[in-house]
Amino acid sequence: MEYEVVIGLEIHAELATKSKIYCGCTTEFGGEPNTHCCPICTGMPGVLPVLNKTVVEYAVRAGLATNCTISSFSKQDRKNYFYPDLPKAYQTSQYDLPLCKNGYLEIEVDGEVKKIGITRIHIEEDAGKLIHDESGRVSYVDYNRCGVPLIEIVTEPDMRSSSEVKAFFEKLKSILEYTSVSDCKMQEGSLRADVNLSVRPKGQKELGTRTEIKNLNSVRAIVRAVDGEARRQISVLERNGVIVQETRRWDDEKGESYSMRDKEEAHDYRYFPEPDLTPIVVDEAWLDKIRSSIPELPDDRRKRFMAEYGIPAYDAALITGSKPLADFFEAAAKVSRNAKSISNWIMGDVMKKLNDTGLEPSDMPIKPESLSKLVSLIDENVISGKIAKQVFDIMWDTRKDPADIVEKKGLKVVTDTDAIRSVIIQVISANPKSVEDYKSGKTKAMGFLVGQIMHETKGKADPQAVNRLLKEELDKL
Amino acid sequence: MEGSFLELTKLTALMAAEKIRKREISVIELTNAYLARIDELNGAIGAYITVCAEQALRQAESVQKKLDGRENILPLAGIPAGIKDNICTRDVKTTCASKMLDNFFPPYDAAVIEKLSESNVVILGKLNMDEFAMGSSNENSWYMPVKNPWDHERVPGGSSGGAAAAVASHMSCFALGSDTGGSIRQPASFCGVVGLKPTYGAVSRFGLIAFASSLDQIGPITRDVADCALVMNVIAGHDPLDSTSVDIEYPDYTTFLKNDVKGLKIGLPKEYFGSGLHEEVKAKILDAAKAYESYGAIIEEISLPFTEYAIPAYYIISSAEASSNLARYDGIKYGYRAKEYSDIIDLYKKTRSEGFGTEVKRRIMLGTYALSSGYYDAYYKKALKVRRLIFEDFQKAYQKVDVILGPTSPVTAFKIGEKTANPLEMYLSDVYTVSVNIAGLCAISLPCGFDSKGLPVGMQLIGKPFDEGTLIRAAYTYESNTGKSGVTNCGI
Known part of the structure; x- marks a missing residue:
């Protein structure tokens, strides 16, 4: 039998605000355990939250960039x-009145454009981190991440393959980066996805029973999890088995x-309106201000790069x-006469280096002007293309000009x-055999x-000079 | 020496402050007088959980130093006060009268404590209460029940029982309590002192350990109305750290200390005078209404038809919020932790079973149930609708009248142990006070005489949101004309 896979995503993105959602603590990643926290984000008795307005601004920005309707009135709720x-x-989140809803993104897979619906985007706070001692006897808690602002983006079950999921996720990620809503550093956990799949x-017509795979933190893992879970579900059905609605871990x-089967499964979160916070009201003036803060988005930029710098569609998209x-x-x-060559370098050596070193493009150790200079050095015949690769490696390691x-x-x-x-x-005098070969017509020599x-x-x-002069010298013999 | 000490603790804040300003007494003398009084009486009454004698004296000395040679002295400078033990005090144990927080020393002061300190108020210690402010009799304290200073066999009311008892027995000049469903007004009424529940949002809740966040409000318990206005001047005001704090201009409450109610329209809600109200209490309230009429006020009967739903709505909303607010006491970060446990779930279960008292556990269960999926609409959501209707009841009433007069409690102080077996009966004693919290209004309880057993009766004036001024004016008028106030010594 032929099967159709139905996929929806829930994506958590940490917002790039400087301070936490309900207190003034820094959101900086890392730091000694429990040094980025205060009585408020550690929930001490008697403390109260105050909503960081920038969190609302960033979430609204994400909503506008993904074609959502922004709620003029929304509230926060406790998830217990x-x-x-x-x-x-309890986690302070949003339940029935999210900040943004009914949006969509267009993706392109195999030349076909498809709309993926976004059900809602809401704001919430992140939790801390448990560190389990290797002995298995003790666990430690680090509250540094507690209260770091998140948005949760929930899509409609509109995706049908891992390539659609990949295209959607990458598009969303680039939009969040463009709007500076999130730094999207997946290896630091600032962007993670849950996959709902049936x-x-x-x-x-009717949907099959779905499972949820939680906390995927790389594009590769998302794609593999989608393919793996689809395979698993199909094989269960093929054997006349029954899919259990459950949370699974990849x-x-x-x-x-594998099935999580822990007590978390039976949760009744008892959501209710957060009484310590007042409703969030986004009026037209504020909305306009946020709208005007949204920069050029990836689709527009792609078109502009093709027109302005004359680079091919494929390069521009990537x-x-x-x-x-x-x-x-x-x-x-901007500072080069050879944009195409810049693009080639980025598509080739730069991407390879990033991949090999596991660095994010935001952590790039070389300056754009340096790459531009490198390209000029080649174009002006100061160095050869081969030497340029050496120079690039040194630039990467030493950050030198x-x-x-x-x-x-x-x-x-x-x-x-x-x-x-x-x-x-x-060289001629040192290699008489090769010279002889050449003379006898073996051009390989x-x-x-x-x-x-x-x-x-x-x-x-x-190289050109070498070829010309060598021929001259050989012909003299 | 002893005699003069006793005289000092009889002074109201206003009077004592005047003597401090005139250098007739020192802050240290006054503080010592209160500490001596606490030494003498606290064993019998149990008003304080923690007495900060050393810290109070240090503070008294530093305040006196500040005052020496200065002309412009703040009105409450040097006045010793007690603080309900659910209001956080930096490095001073703050327990909520619970085993759960028996070892909790907050690293911060509540906003109101900062304000008191800035006003140079001396803090004597932390006052007993019902555990996590849940109760109407102060019998739910993990430490000890508080005795009513007028009759040690009787309860002082709750949950701010320690605060009301301390003020009535002159173990503190004034106190800060908290009121979620009547927890300032009912004990004030049982102990014969003045208690004000400010409008929701008028006083910062930052540092008040939450029971029910949408209902909790800190307020003063004082000997008389003038002191109430003085304390309000210090604690009321917008606080950016409390999102529910309202950013408006707050008046100088002492400007309302006027003996004048001419033309003031006072409503008597007929629902507040029905069955359940003790005849003797009823008589005193109706006497007060007559008195007001004689001062020139206009008395009108009004109706608050949704009153009968206030108690059920209150117990659903407050318990629901409490079930969430008290979830953080899990034995992980601070407070009590069970000694032995097999895993994390067992740690939670044992810690919370052992750390919380019966009433707290009952409310957590009630609240958890009311918020559970499948029950949410029938209980919590419905309670919120009732809340709206009760608010509208008052809105309609305030189109006709300026303030509402009624009893604070249907009965005077009852005997210790009398109602502990029947929680529902205990809940019903909040019938006249909870609506005020549900609607976010302000209300004051003030003494209006004694019943045949010699126990204080309290009357309640309920005002429009942020109209504490009118309450103070009406209360002051009654007090000035009748001489009935909490200054009256309870006989100890």
Whole structure:
């Protein structure tokens, strides 16, 4: 039987505000345990929350950028449950009146454009972190993350494949970056997703029973979890089994999900309006102000990059998918005459380096001007393309200026014909066999000799000059 | 020496402050007088959980130093006060009269404590109460029940029983209590002192350990109306740290200390005079109404038809909020933790079973039930609708009258143990006070005589939101003309 997979996402994004949602503590990641907290975010008796207005602004920005309706009146609610990382034993969130609702994003998969509905976006606070001692006897609690503002973005069950999920997630991520709503650093947990997934025989109207896979924190894990869970559900149905509605956890190493089956499952969160906070009122004036703070979004930027810098659609889409990457490109391209080459470098060596080092584009160690200079050095024939790769590696590691690197390491292209000619003569006399081969018509020997010359000059000789001069010298013999 | 000490504790805040200003007495003398009084009586009455003798004397000395050679002295400077033990005091144990917080020393002061300190008030200690402010008799304290200073066999009322008893027995010049459903007014009435529940949002709740956040409000318990106005001047005002605090201009409440109710329209809600109201209490309230008429006020009968739903709505809303507010006492971060447990769930269960008293557990159960899925609409949501209707009842009434007069409690102080077996009966004694919290209004309880057993009777004046001024004026007029006030010594 053919099956259709139905997927919806719940995405949590930590907001990039400087302070927490209900107190003045810093939201900075890291820090010694329990140093970024105060009586308010640790829920001491008698303390009260005061809503950080910037949180509302950022959430509304996210809502506007995803085509949501912004509620002029919304409220906050308490979600009650016991867990040691939740010091008040309730999470302040939004229940029936979220800040943003009824939005959508358009994605493109295999040339087809599709609308993915966004049910709602609401604000809430993050919990702390449990650190389990290896002995298994003790657990420690770190409240630094407690009260860091989050938005939860809930989609409609509109996605049908892991590629649609990937396209949606990446689009959303780039929008959150563009609007500076979140830094989206997935490895620090500032962006994480829960996948709701069910399968049904193709053509069937009713939805199948869904499972929820919680806390996926990389695009790769999301894609693999979607594919894995779809496979699992289909195989259960194929064996005439029954899908249990439950929360599952994805083990990315093993490539399979497993049932959580813990007591959390039976939760009745007893939501009720947070009496310590007043309703959130967003009037037209405030909304206009927030609207005007939204910068150019990825789709517009992609089109502009193609027009303004003449880079291909594929490059433009990839680069504008990440705001820091697009910012990097634009800063470099602005001061360069060769935007296409900048784009090639980003698509090639830069991306590879980021992948190899596990760095996010926002952590890029090189300056855009440096890449631009590097491209100029190639274009002006100061260094060869091959040498440029060496220079790039050094730039990446040392953050030094490419011209300085070239200067200090003496990597300039040698165009001095006398100097090159003397190396050629040396190589010819050292390789009589190859010279003989060449003379007898084996043109391959020419390549060997060029290689030897480049080796002797440590790659710095201008290749065109080498070819021309070598031919001259060989023809003389 | 002893004799003069006793005289000093008889002074109201206004009178004592005057003597301090005139250098007739020192802050240290006054503080010592109160500490001596506490030493003498607290064992019998149990008003204080914690007495901060050393700290109070240190504070008294530093206040006296500040006052020496200064002309412009704040009105309450040097006045010793007691604080209900659910109001956080930095580095001073704040227990909520619960085993759960027996070891809790807050690292911060409540907003009202900061204000008192800025006004150079001396803090004598922390006052006994019903555990987490849940109760109407002060029998729910984990430490000890408080005795009514007028009759030690009887309760002082609750939950601010320690506060009312301390003020009535002159163990503090005034006190701060908290009122969620009558917890300032009912004990004030039982102990024959003045108690004001300010409008919701008039006094910062920052640092008040929450019972029911949408109902809780801190307020003064004082010997007379003038002291009440003085304390309100210090504690009322907007606080950006409390989102429910209302940002308006707050008046100088002493400007309402006027013997004048001419033309003031006073409403008597017929629902407040029905069955359940003790005849002797009823008679005293009707006497007061007559007195007001004789001072030139206009008395009108009014109706608050939803009154009978106030108690059930109150117990659902307050318990629902409490079930969430008290969830943080889980043995993880501070407070009591069970000695032995097998895992985290067991730790929670044992800690909360052992740390909370019966009444607190009852309310947590009630509230958890009312918020549970499947019951939410029938209980919590319905209670919120009733809340709206009760508010509208008052709105309609205030189109006709300026203030509402009625009893504070249907009975005078009852015997210790008399109602503990029947929680529902205990809840019903809040019948005249809870509506005020539900509607977010202000109300004052003031002494209006004694019953045949010699126990104080309190009357309640209920005002429009933020109209404490009118309450103070009406109360002051009655007090000035009748001489009935909490200054009367309870005979100890």
